Amino acid sequence: MNFGIILDNLNLYWQGLLLTVQLTVLSLGLGLGLAIPLSIVANSGNGLARGLVFGYSYFFRGTPLLVQIYLIYFGTGQFEGIRDSILWPALSQAYWCALIAFALNTGAYTTEILRGAIKSTPRGEIEAARAVGMSTAMMYRRIILPSAFRRALPAYGNEMIFMLQGTSLASVITLVDLTGAARIVNSRYYSPYEAFITAGLLYMALTFTIVMLVKWLERHWFAYLRPREG
Amino acid sequence: MFDLYGYGFSILEGAWLTLQVGLLSLALSVALGMLGALAKLSRSRMARLAASFYTTLIRGIPDLVLMLLLFYGGQVLVNAMAQAVGYEGYIDVDPFVAGVLTIGFIFGAYMTETFRGAILAVPSGQLEAGYAYGMSRGLAFRRILLPQMIRHALPGFGNNWLVLLKATALVSIIGLDDMVRKAYLAAGATHQPFTFYLAVALVFLAFTTLSVILLRWAERRYSLGFEQEIKP
Structure with missing residues (x-):
């Protein structure tokens, strides 16, 4: 084996690494932004809205990411309406198609993770929030979401790793x-x-960075919510 | 509508190949996972180390990179070995074999973790009772550990299968004529890519849904005699 060729192409790998990190961070950010409102809807009383969110999440969790990428990258060009629309400059470029597919994919998984976490909020926390007179919006912001994030973090850490590898x-x-x-x-x-x-080792380094980040988050941000020991 | 411009049958053929790749790699991954789990719980330090190396390596690297490494790397390796024994021609690695081996190898690592947890969930007194009756290690494994660990392994096993099934789409990248590649070819010929990829997506959804139903049934079946969750 001759790893000299890697040294000659170090710049190529560096640029690739940057794009991988960029795609991962952006799609996770967009996906989380999508998942927070959707997971709240998924726990709401509106049956129709709940059904729509479930349909979205079921489709993107039940089909391969590769097929989703093809649907958006190759598939959207089939419709004249889309080709004439203002979306076309984005949908005709591989970068934006990949990003849209990744964001919708991780958004679906994150919705499901957060939905479960919100659903398992202890009753007492909600009753306490109501008792001190919080509005629903404030209750979500101050009580339900922070506590749901804590419970969702281990599963979300896995999702971050899947997204990194999915890119x-x-x-x-x-x-x-x-x-x-x-x-x-x-x-x-x-x-x-x-x-x-070489690529595999760099991916491993990125994976372990995420693992460390999640561990750090668990220890620092959510220390006060840590399950009591003993 | 189901004719799909005459390509409907071709997509169905691809779906059958997808299913074959999926089931064969599932069998391989279960075998590797059982081996890995026993290695992780074994008394030998070497076996534990090797199994940990295996699972860490696989979980840190994307499926696609591993598949490309095994496909292209396997090609180089096979030909180097063929030359070493004096074979003159060029051997092509079959993408079907490469696909099944890679996917089985990858998901063997995930199965290892699932099975390890399931084995640990069986109370050790059960095995000790078996040994006390004079059962050999093999017999105690077959009669006592295996039937009881299935209940604990099923949820994780089901998840792994669903992820594995979707991962089979990757074999289209190394040139295997699975459902995704058939759709790619049909889309190229008819200029109707959305139609074909949507059809493929729906077949995958059908496979997933069917799997979930079967897994639920199996979980109920293997939980007979245990306390069921009581709805409040």
Whole structure:
């Protein structure tokens, strides 16, 4: 094995790493932004709205991310209405299609995680919030959501890792992320081991960064909500 | 409508291949997972270390990267070995084999964690009672541990299967004619990509839904005789 070719292509890997991190952070941010209101709706009394949220989440959790990317990247071009709309400049670019697909995908999983966490809020917390006269909005902001986030954090940490690894599919629609960089190096030098092992190690480093981040979050942000020991 | 511009049958063929890849890699992952779980709980330090290395490695690297590594890397390895024994021609690695091996290998790591938890959930007194009756380790495993751990393993196993099934879509990238690639080809010929990818998505949804129903049934079946959750 000759890892010299990796050193020659260090810049390619660096650019790929940056794109992977960028895609992960943006899609997680957008997905969480989508999931918070949707998970509240999913716990609301409105049956129709609940059904719609469930349908969205069921579709994106039940189909492969790759198919979702293809649907958005290749599929949207089928309709003249979309091609003439103001969305087309975004939907004709691989970057935006990947980002939209990732955000909708992680949004669906996060909705489900948060829905469960909100649902399992202890009754007493809600009753206490009501007793001191909080409005529903304030109760969600101050009581339910912080406590739900704490319970959701372990599952959400896993979702962050899945999303990081899911961004590797961006390479399938021509984007040069970490996997894309490895595929270029592999096809240029015909050296699969060097190319993909390097990418794999960098992904591992990113994965462990997320694991550490989640552990740190658990310890610092939510220390006061930590389950009592003993 | 179901004809799909004449490509409906081709998509169904692809769906059958997807199912084959899924079930074969599931079998491989269950075997590897059982092996991994026993290694993680074994008294041998080496076995524990090897199993931990396996699960950490797999969970840290994306499926696609592992698949490309195994597919292209396997190609190089197989040909290098063939040359070493004096074979002159060029061997192509079959994408079906590469796909099943990779997916089975990846999900073996997830199954390892599921099975490890399930084995630990069976009270140790059960096994001790078995040994006290003079059962060998193998017999106690088969008659006592296995039937009882299935109940604890089923929820995790079900999740892994659902993720595995969706991961089979990746084999289309290494050129296997599964449902996703059939849709890709049909979309190219008819310029109706949305229609075909939506059809594929719906077949996946049907597979998922069916799996969930079967898994629920199995979970109920293996929880017979245990306290059921009481609805308040």
